[in-house]
Amino acid sequence: MSQPVRAVLHEIHIHPVKSLTGCAPGSAAVEPWGLAGDRRWMLVDENAKAVTQRQQPRLAPAAAEPLPDGGIRLSAPGCDPLAVAVPEPVGTVGAQLFGDKVDVVPAGPAADLWLSRYLGAAVRLVHLDEPAVRRPVDPRYARPGETVSLADGYPLLLTTLSSLDALNSLIARGDLPAEGPLPMDRFRPNLVVSGVPPWAEDGWTRIAVGDVAFRVAKPCGRCVVTTIDQRTSGRGREPLRTLARYRRVDNDLLFGQNLIPEGTGVLHVGDPVHILE
Helix, strand or coil: CCCCCCCEEEEECECCECCCECECCCEEEEECCEECCCCCEEEECCCCEEECCCCCHHHCCCEEEECCCCCEEEECCCCCCEEECCCCCCCCEEEEECCEEEEEEECCHHHHHHHHHHHCCCCEEEECCCCCCCCECCCCCCCCCCECCCCCCCCEEEEEHHHHHHHHHHHHCCCCHHHCCCCHHHHCCCEEEECCCCCHHHHCCEEEECCEEEEEEEEEECCHHHHECCCCCCECCCCHHHHHHHCEECCEEEEEEEEEECCCEEEECCCEEEECC
């Protein structure tokens, strides 16, 4: 008799710089504001507003590799790599990340010049020095004192392989089948789970991955970044076209779930995933 499939952590993804390609380690530490090293850096424009793939699709094939000391190694097509150290906390500047004002530390002119030359637009690289105090999670979904890194709004994002398969099946039946199947990197998750039915995550309110428990704060409403090929920066219309038909709730097009850690620990690929509530 075959054994039942069990839910497991299939992949871990860390994106050190918001909107750049990251890495897929075999393990990662969970901190109160997200995975260690995830989205601690971002780009801002001359008005100190966050710059993401929404404004600059060319960020997609650029990459940031975490370094042991907390710094990063930037790379991009046609550019020599650049190592960027964690900046000294000599003073912060204000930056706008969607509706939030966040105090951040400038990374320095070398990183600014490298990124500006690559994009052909003036940008600066900044670092979140104190994630424990800088940016609270939306109080409608968080407990007092819970904070988040420079992620869109919540400490972690979870997706499942089966839901991606289901979405790709819907895309294949739609008006733009040539745009599928889409890879998981379109959705830029932190945790990818296998061994559950499609859309099972819609019903979760609390889970444990290995020894770490998480609250499922809310479903993730998707944006235009999901239409960008993360390797070429080309844009299409999927998956938003199909999500609008099958996964629209109010004004949100849903794929994945936002998580808030209830504790800390270390996650490993292959860890069991338990549905607690």
